[in-house]
Amino acid sequence: MKRQVEVFTASCPVCDPVVKMVKELACDNCEVTTYDLVKQCDDKTCLSKVNEYGIQKLPAVAVEGKLLDCCIAPSISKEKLIAAGIGQS
Numbered sequence: 001m002k003r004q005v006e007v008f009t010a011s012c013p014v015c016d017p018v019v020k021m022v023k024e025l026a027c028d029n030c031e032v033t034t035y036d037l038v039k040q041c042d043d044k045t046c047l048s049k050v051n052e053y054g055i056q057k058l059p060a061v062a063v064e065g066k067l068l069d070c071c072i073a074p075s076i077s078k079e080k081l082i083a084a085g086i087g088q089s
Contacts, residue, residue: 002031008050008060011038015059022061 007022009015019034026032035046037058053060053067060071074080081087 003029004064005030005032006049006062007032007034008046008055008058008062009034009036010058011036012058018059018061 005022005026007019009019023032035041035049037046037050040046049055049062053062053065055067055071056075057071057073061068062071
């Protein structure tokens, strides 16, 4: 059975090296699928997977349906922006 590896990208200079690294590391037991969220996919599977995995930053990698710990980060929130001083004189 092949190991399912999913890479989520925005086709940017930050994402491209990660896609390349995943492909280079992949073995015969790995099935790598790359989702370009800028182009999206015809059936919108990529967008539903973003929601399912809770992806909040790119690039992101999921293996066997689980978002890797290195790809989990707190999202930008209104509260964090205010705490950083944005919008305050």
